[in-house]
Amino acid sequence: MPELPDVEHLTRYFRETSLGQKIMDVACQAPELLRFTDAAAFRARLRGRRFSRAWRRGKFLIAQVEGLSEKVVLHFGMTGSLRYVPSGEPEDRFCRLAFRFESGFELRWLCVRKLGKVYLVQEVQDIPLLREMGPEPLALAPLEFLDLLERHRNKSIKGFFLDQRSIAGIGNVYGDEILFQAGIHPRRRIADLSPAARERLYQVMQQVLQEATELMAAGQPFPDSWLLPHRYEGLCPAQEGHGLIREIIAGRAAIYCPECQK
Ligand SMILES: [Zn+2]
Incomplete structure (x- = not known):
């Protein structure tokens, strides 16, 4: 989508x-x-x-x-x-x-x-x-994002990204990408994320969305280190020998690496 x-x-x-x-x-x-x-x-x-x-x-x-x-x-x-x-x-x-x-x-x-x-x-x-749409992720300051996470603390982090009323514009593919790069398991409850993980999530979210937009504007492919080009290959791009898992989470087929994402 x-x-x-x-x-x-x-x-x-x-x-x-x-x-x-x-x-x-x-x-x-x-x-x-x-x-x-x-x-x-x-x-x-x-x-x-x-x-x-x-x-x-x-x-x-x-x-x-x-x-x-x-x-x-x-x-x-x-x-x-x-x-x-x-x-x-x-x-x-x-x-x-x-x-x-x-x-x-x-x-x-x-x-x-x-x-x-x-x-x-x-x-x-x-x-x-x-x-009913939530805020635009690229317009959020770090503290605003942390507040937003806190308001949705009982959701899974993947469910948070998928729900347009929580945050706008992120869906299954970019939700998976952000969580992969942040090293966070898609099923993790927001309440259980450490302050460091929440801050990392903010930085990675900004970087992934901005970089993806710029790459598309330039007509360039996504980096090989990203999950996105490997979604259907089943192999983790971060580490040889890691297999990706496909699993329904919050109603959508999430793809993640159980070794890299905790
Ligand atoms: Zn991995």
Whole structure:
């Protein structure tokens, strides 16, 4: 699922390709994924207008439209992405929505498993997931993060990262990465983490999310020392001979090294 670094990357892509362009038409191939609107109303509201600003909150991309009181909000589900192509290009099989611009290009919202959503809302707070969302991890000062952990002390640390109401934008993959690099077992209860482990978690969380975002912007692969490129190989990248374990924790398949993570 696109998580914070991925959605940050998609948001930059959206800005670079689509801001300021006049929308000539909107093609909606999956109207059942629209929320607070329908295909006809969505098209009527957007035609002739331009996206003026775009930003990320958690795993959502929020776009402001010039002269329109509503905002367009994209959620990418498990498999969503964006593609900016000339309008004449063959249809993408998984394209669910396309904004066609005057320039002859279009922005396609792709969603293989149809688990994403497109919202048209007056206020982002109208969307329950956004209204209840926890703080942005990269905006947290160390003490604020420690306070936040304390407020969720009875959760497992993996459950904390997965719950968007605790902290925004982190999901299964980056949650596992942060815990791997911090050397913390995903099942550990927050209450049982030492002050040193909590501080280390903060530093690693900042570093992983920032570095992942920068690497994606630069089109570079993730470091070989990270868990992420090895998720499906079963071998720990930190130490030869360590095997990775895949186990359902807080409802998702966590991957971790039982030797490196305590
Ligand atoms: Zn290991």
